Amino acid sequence: MTSHHFCLTGKMSESDIDKLRRSRESLVYTATRETLFAQETTHSKTHALSLDWVSGVNSSLPVYILQDHSQLVFLYAGAHVGIIYNHTSNSQHLLQGHCSPISCMCVSEDRRWIGTADQNKKSTVILWDSYSGIPVHTLFDCHPNGGVIAIAFSGDAKQLVTLGNERCVCIWDWTNDCHEPLWLTELRPEYGYQNYVIYNPNNSTQLLSSSESQVLFYSTVSSGTFDLYCETHKLAGGPLSPSVFHWREFRILTPSRAGVIMVWDLTQDLDSNQRLSRDHVKIISLQEHPITVLTVVDNCIVTGDTRGHVNFYDENMLLLTWFTQLNLDPIVSISFSKEFEREYLEDGTLDTKPVLGRNFVVSSSTSAVVHVNMERSTWRVLLQENCDPLHAVACHPKQPAVAMGNCSGSLKIWDYRQKRIVCRTVLEKEKEICCVTIDPQGRYLAVGFASGAVHFLDANTLQSDPKECFDYPPDSISHMSFSHDSRYLATADVGKAVTLFRMQQPQWIYLGRYRSHYKPITDLLFGVHQDSSKPRLFTLGVDRLLVEYDVENSDVGQVVILSSKRLEQSAVPKCMTWYPPLSSEEFLVVASDQYKMKLFNSMSKTCRKTLLGPTYGSPVKKIGILPTSENNESGSHYMAYVTEDKVGLQILPLDGNPYKSQAVVCHPTGVSAFAYSHDGLFVFTAGGPDCTVLSWQISYSALEGAAALGGKELEPYYTLLEGGRNGEFYREIEDFFYYCQIHNQGLESMETRQLSPKIPLTELPSLMRALAYFPTEEEVEDMLNEVKLGQYTETGEYITDINLAELIKLYINHRPAFGISAEELITAFEVLGEPGGPAGKPVLDRDRMLELLQVRGEAMSEDELAECFTGLFGLQEYTLESVIPEKISIEIFTHHILGLPSSSPSLTPKKGHKGSEQQLDDD
Structure with a gap:
């Protein structure tokens, strides 16, 4: 806390009062344009992985210029991150908060506020302060049926309009912390796919949206409703580009891909849902090439086209100036600076005639961003990023450099310390x-x-x-x-x-x-x-x-x-790497699609250990052991990994402790490749279709701290048991464990019982099945070998028993991570069965099922089958015909034979079913 000095009278000086007042004010309130990049960004050590840099641009979204005076700052998007880039200092401030790719962005007229939105089942809109980079308001699930496809601020920035994929337009009073829209209206299907929306900068009660064939005009009327007032229709050939309002007249300007601009004259007495007649439109053939962008600034009409040209016109569509040598592909956006390059002192200049005094930034469909200086008529390329899917990334073994290659054959070496391209x-x-x-x-x-x-x-x-x-x-x-x-x-x-x-x-x-x-x-x-x-x-x-x-x-x-x-019976191995030398044996660690990691002896190829891997929505698909770094104070070894859309870190040795792993969303559309630096301080992920490479800075102390908070010894494992340490399931494990001791000494023995903290390994398979985990014979062998050979290389002796703590760890690491899902059972019936059940569902003949159990996989003998069915049905003698119908459906197999509840999402025996309670006795 900041200290304050008092004068001798005991009262605070005015400067001290000002300091105290500022210390109590919010960071947003006190922020200025210089705040965001006033000092070098230092990543918080509270996260194991902190996003350091985004290499790549979403070329389909606009680029906005935020500052162009003492420093050049602009905004763009990459994957699920908004990037405020300071070109002057070559630094980025990253707007992180979305879990899906950003689908649209907007900025306020004064460039103070930024809006970002994504397009997902649970769409999110985040409003940011551009001066401090702090999120100031978030709208959750505002368009739950498809997400947000367009967004815009009103001229005074007090309102926000969102256009949803479900054909709904909403207006939000975001400055008053509201979570319900002020107004909304639903669009009819005949209006086409509206994908653009904008406010009238001079009137915050008016806005428009557009598709490739129609433009819709809306107004919030005095009655407090939000109505669609008029509809325009396509009059010229070719699809329409996004429209804008005229800066003074009550008009809409709509460019066409045919090089035509349509001027729609609106009237103040419009009726709701009225289609404008041809008498209200003026068609002007402006140029030969298709217009992709239209904007207005300082009484000028500015166009960008498919040739990469930018043209300035006056109100009468007379050409004022042009930029035809930018060497760009089709223009995606044009954004003008709020500052003039020079001062205009004439009173009323901006109201009477066009003024060409603002610099601007142009972005193209190939991810190029160019800055144009209007006064000097010069331009320079600010960014030339990847614009094609990127699946290749690799780090240099001795230098701070990473290689990136994309689908268009572009290959570059990037210095991740200096943040610059070395060669391309x-x-x-x-x-x-x-x-x-x-x-x-x-x-x-x-x-x-x-x-x-x-x-x-x-x-x-x-x-x-x-x-x-x-x-x-x-x-x-x-x-x-x-x-x-x-x-x-x-x-x-x-x-x-x-x-x-x-x-x-x-x-x-x-x-x-x-x-x-x-x-x-x-x-x-x-x-x-x-x-x-x-x-x-x-x-x-x-x-x-x-x-x-x-x-x-x-x-x-x-x-x-x-x-x-x-290596496996049912799991599919996804990736492998060399395990660090943490023991005298040399291991390969293999990750599978069942969220398991197994250690295999590199010489004999036998499984020596099975461990629960990270469970973050999808299995691990790439792994690598990180080099020892200078900031690794603990001396531990660490593993980096990626799943379908996340990147994570794992503390070694592997032991199934969930708190020793952390992961963050890196590429919502999928990770295609990853690499790590030679010093173990950075991880790089390539996003494939999102055309980006993300640089992640590692904090080992944060990872170790999170692991320590998870608890010591068995505390992390108790959280993985239903009900935890004090739950009913844990008490069942204890009961079964001590029952195994009695079972081993003889159920009918009259001698004094010798209680022990351990049970023989021979009891382990029965105990696991009693806990509703049904391993195959190969899995049983792996489990027994894991315990028996646990210390063999160190002591030369076999372990023949196991205590309760070791049992709990073994159970958690070996059992299915999420149980056996109902979908797996349905798939099995579709493969093995034949149509014949209700509604054409597959069924399995009783004789066919018995045949499969006796000849496929780990084949069972008739005696073993009889023993299993006796245990399942709790009968001493039985005939299959009396308990199993001739045609077996999924429901019969699940509920009648296995005894699962009718709504069970996974194949876990319900409470009191003979399949679990009688397993120990029957074995």
């Missing part, structure tokens, strides 16, 4: 870049293309030798990796094959291609032999196979396979 090139021959990687020495940058080609470039200059451009594989490259000694490069393609290259001085040579999987390859990884410096190469596939290659014995025309091991 366009690979026009192959075009679509799918992945990039840099060798551990930092000399070569390998580029994989959709055509299957592989090019080797200089990692510092992006220069290439034609002799090191290979076009052998016919399928798109999906993965690339260099060996630790930079002697080999391996690639995987969508043709389920692996290609191997070798450095044979002075150039790279092609060894061969081998189709080692029968389903798509999900990951490719190089490693090093424990007893030598020879490289090891692995691939992982949807076919659940882990394939190892004999790299050293592979030669020109021959890629040699060393081994192939099936």
Whole structure:
């Protein structure tokens, strides 16, 4: 808290009073134009991952100039983030708050307030203060049936209009903290897809919206209603571009893609839902090329067209000036500065004639942003960002540089410390870049293309030798990796094959291609032999196979396979990496689509540990162990990962503790690739269709702090049990645990019971099934080996028992993360059954079901089947015909056989069902 000095009389001085008053005022109230970038931005250490920079622009949204006096500041959007960019200091302030891509933006006339909105089932509108970057108001679920597609401030910025995808127009009094619209009106389908809205800057009771064929005019009348007053219709060829109000007259100006401007004359006595006649419109053929943008400023009409030209006209449509050498593609937006380049002292100048005194910013459909100085008639490119889907990103192993490649063949090296592009090139021959990687020495940058080609470039200059451009594989490259000694490069393609290259001085040579999987390859990884410096190469596939290659014995025309091991029964492995040396064993950690992470011995390929992975809406699809950094005070190891739309960090060793992991939304439309810096301080994510790369700064102390708040020992695991530590389910675990001790000593024994804190491992399978987790025989074996071999490498002895704490951890890590869903059961019936049930639903013959249980998967014997059905129905003797109908539907199987409740979303036995309570006795 700021201290204040008092004078000798005991009273505060006027300056002290002013300081105290300012300290009590809000940051928004005291902010000025210089506040936002007055000092360098320092990221809060309260988050494990803080967004540091956004590389890329949403080219479909406008760019707004906010300041153009002492510093040049403008606003644009990238993915789900609004970016206030200070070109003068080359710094960004990021407006974060949306969980979906920003669909529309607006700024107030005085450039003080910013509005951003997204288009999702739960749409959000956020109002920001541009001086401080603080969100001042948020509208939640304002258009729940499709989101917001257009937004605009009134001239005095006191009202906000939103246009929803569900054909609803709402006006909000956002300055009074209202959460319901002041007015709203619903549009009829015949009005077309309205996707643009704007206020009359001179009259906050009037606004218009437009589609490609119609323009609608609205007014809030004195009765307090909000009505659609008139409708215009297309009179000229070609679709319409967004319209504007005339600066003085009661008119609407509508540009056409045919180069025509239509002037609609409105009258004050309009009737609701009236269609304007042709007598109210004047058609002016302005130019040959289609007009994409129309705006008005200082009594001027300004147009942007498909050629990238900007033209200024007076009220009589006479050409005043033009800019035809901007070298832009079709214009998307034109935004004028609020400041004049020079002072205009003549009284009434702006009211009598056009004044060309404001600088402006132009954006194009290819993400170029250009600043034009009107007085000097000069321009400069402010941004030239990615405008095509971007799927390739890789970090330099020794320098603060990251490589990015997009689908148009554009490749650049970006310095993430200086925030500048080091070098750039366009690979026009192959075009679509799918992945990039840099060798551990930092000399070569390998580029994989959709055509299957592989090019080797200089990692510092992006220069290439034609002799090191290979076009052998016919399928798109999906993965690339260099060996630790930079002697080999391996690639995987969508043709389920692996290609191997070798450095044979002075150039790279092609060894061969081998189709080692029968389903798509999900990951490719190089490693090093424990007893030598020879490289090891692995691939992982949807076919659940882990394939190892004999790299050293592979030669020109021959890629040699060393081994192939099936890792999973039902889960699909998504990615893998080398586990840090936290024990004497060498492990590969593999993440699957069932939210599990498994540690496999790298030599025997046997599963040594199963752990619950991050559960943030979608499974982990890429992982990597972060290098040790200077700010890593704890000395721990960390893992970075991405899911479908999030990026996260995990503290190692893996143990299933949910508090040791954090994740944030990075690309709502999907993450295509990620990379991490050589110093372990940054993570970079590529967004694919959103055409952006996001730079995330890491705070290990924040991650460790969050983990500590989760509790010690078993406290984090109790939160994953239904009811927690004091819940009924935990008491059941205790009861079953002590029952296992009695069961092991003999149920009918009359001797004094010897209570122990542990139970034999032989009781573990029955206990797990009693807790409604039904592992397969292979999963049981993995579970027993995990406990039995837990300390074997350290002590050389097997563990034969387990205590309650270890049991709880084992149960949480091995059981299905979200149970077995009803959708999985429906899918199984659709695959195995035949139509014949009610409403054509699939059914399964009783004999067919018994046959499948005895011949498929882990086949069961007749005795095992009899034992299972006896336990399920609680019968000592039975015949299948008496308890199971001949035709089995999903409902019969779920409710009658398994005993699940009728509304159960997952296959968890209901309370009191024999399938759980009798399991221990029957086993």
